[in-house]
Amino acid sequence: MSDRNGSAGAGRHAVVVGGGIGGLSAAVGLHRLGWRVTVLERADRMRESGAGISLLTNAQRALDRLGVGDAVRALSATMDPGGEGLRAASGRRLQRPADPAFLRERGLSIIVLPRPDLHGTLRAALPEASLHTGADVTEVTDVTDGARVSYRTEGGERTVHGDMVVAADGTFSRIRSARWPQVPPPVYSGHSVWRGIAEGCDGSAEPGGSTWGRGREFGRMPLAADRVYWFAVANLPEGVRYPDEHAQVRERFGSWHDPIPALIAATPPDRVLRHDVFELAQPLPSYVSGRVVMLGDAAHAMTSDLGQGACQALEDSAVLCSVLAAEADIPRALAGYDELRRPRSQAIVEASRRMGELKLNERRLELLVRNVKLRIAPPRAGQKGVAGVGDWHPPALPEPVPVPEPAGPVSTRRP
Ligand SMILES: Cc1cc2nc3c(=O)[nH]c(=O)nc-3n(C[C@H](O)[C@H](O)[C@H](O)COP(=O)(O)OP(=O)(O)OC[C@H]3O[C@@H](n4cnc5c(N)ncnc54)[C@H](O)[C@@H]3O)c2cc1C
Numbered sequence: 001m002s003d004r005n006g007s008a009g010a011g012r013h014a015v016v017v018g019g020g021i022g023g024l025s026a027a028v029g030l031h032r033l034g035w036r037v038t039v040l041e042r043a044d045r046m047r048e049s050g051a052g053i054s055l056l057t058n059a060q061r062a063l064d065r066l067g068v069g070d071a072v073r074a075l076s077a078t079m080d081p082g083g084e085g086l087r088a089a090s091g092r093r094l095q096r097p098a099d100p101a102f103l104r105e106r107g108l109s110i111i112v113l114p115r116p117d118l119h120g121t122l123r124a125a126l127p128e129a130s131l132h133t134g135a136d137v138t139e140v141t142d143v144t145d146g147a148r149v150s151y152r153t154e155g156g157e158r159t160v161h162g163d164m165v166v167a168a169d170g171t172f173s174r175i176r177s178a179r180w181p182q183v184p185p186p187v188y189s190g191h192s193v194w195r196g197i198a199e200g201c202d203g204s205a206e207p208g209g210s211t212w213g214r215g216r217e218f219g220r221m222p223l224a225a226d227r228v229y230w231f232a233v234a235n236l237p238e239g240v241r242y243p244d245e246h247a248q249v250r251e252r253f254g255s256w257h258d259p260i261p262a263l264i265a266a267t268p269p270d271r272v273l274r275h276d277v278f279e280l281a282q283p284l285p286s287y288v289s290g291r292v293v294m295l296g297d298a299a300h301a302m303t304s305d306l307g308q309g310a311c312q313a314l315e316d317s318a319v320l321c322s323v324l325a326a327e328a329d330i331p332r333a334l335a336g337y338d339e340l341r342r343p344r345s346q347a348i349v350e351a352s353r354r355m356g357e358l359k360l361n362e363r364r365l366e367l368l369v370r371n372v373k374l375r376i377a378p379p380r381a382g383q384k385g386v387a388g389v390g391d392w393h394p395p396a397l398p399e400p401v402p403v404p405e406p407a408g409p410v411s412t413r414r415p
Pocket residue numbers: 017018019020021022023024040041042043052053054055135136137138168169170171173174193195275276277295296297298304307308309310311312313
């Protein structure tokens with residue numbers, strides 16, 4: 001957020017619930033706008049667990065708006081969206097990569113970095129005193145001109161008043177279910193994702209790419225400093241856990257084309273993560289309730305199939321701060337946020353679900369048809385999809401009010 005708007009939030013206080021990428025990015029933008037921010041995080045430490053994260057151009061532009069784009073880029077590797085294209089498990093090409101000229105023309109790229117680095121960069125842009133861990137928010141109550149947030153700490157129950165509350169408390173948001181009890185909780189997508197970082201590999205030589213098998217996907221992306229981030233997706237019943245998750249990845253993906261076996265082998269087994277993927281299948285009727293604004297997964301939990309969950313959280317933060325910079329009246333600004341964010345983010349939830357169904361299909365005949373269609377489709381089909389999601393700009397900021405030139409001495413001389 002530009003310094004010219006630095007006074008837009010002066011004297012205002014935002015309470016941000018949740019210290020994930022969504023909550024921290026909103027806090028960074030609001031802090032730069034001049035708001036006092038209090039971030040309440042339930043966990044006992046502000047942290048983001050391992051593996052990598054990919055951020056398409058839309059998220060990079062959001063980070064620029066929030067003032068941390070360059071700092072994040074400095075820790076990232078860059079790849080073309082889709083990398084070297086789509087392959088089958090045998091290595092056979094399913095879809096050609098996007099046309100580099102098209103990507104350049106639309107400014108489309110992906111940056112990839114370890115999640116803790118993104119989280120750390122956001123944390124570093126905030127005053128230490130604004131971050132509170134071990135603070136479990138239990139209730140948010142509307143009061144005149146704001147909301148009261150109640151939370152539990154080791155030292156007992158506390159409350160804090162905010163002119164606005166940013167609910168960034170993740171997929172299973174307590175605030176969302178209290179405000180919209182009629183909206184069913186998120187549902188399991190049917191698939192689970194292993195993630196890891198292969199070490200000692202030349203990340204700069206890795207173009208990135210995706211491989212689709214029967215009901216399975218393996219994706220790989222470059223990271224800076226001799227590392228490659230990978231993820232492996234499979235249809236699994238909810239909640240299943242294995243004593244050795246690394247062995248599961250080896251068993252399911254170890255015979256796929258190069259360099260997949262080598263990447264799995266170069267990953268420390270104890271650092272392989274696995275997460276079941278959930279989505280908010282029924283969209284929220286609004287992202288705003290009184291002075292409470294929903295953001296990130298709390299607003300629109302989506303599957304990871306488009307790699308857009310955090311990108312959308314960053315868009316949310318950039319838009320929230322832009323509307324608050326342009327409109328002093330908080331309820332009016334929040335109505336603008338809802339109008340700008342809900343249609344786009346909910347369409348991306350849908351698109352992500354459809355992508356998951358396409359990728360993870362297990363029915364043989366449908367797979368044959370899918371693969372033929374992918375092979376004959378012109379590259380522009382995929383390019384259109386990437387551009388629709390990635391070629392996004394945050395809303396324009398208001399022009400700074402021109403400061404009148406100091407009046408010079410009035411000339412008394414006649415021409
Ligand atoms: C396998 C996988 C891969 C992914 N890859 C990508 C990717 O490459 N690119 C991308 O853009 N997205 C990706 N995503 C999605 C992305 O991780 C999420 O969308 C993003 O992290 C959401 O951030 P958030 O801050 O909204 O929620 P969270 O990260 O869930 O943060 C919510 C925070 O709120 C805290 N909290 C919850 N309840 C309370 C409470 N009552 N009081 C206080 N604090 C509370 C939690 O402890 C947590 O820290 C992926 C997701 C998965 C599962």
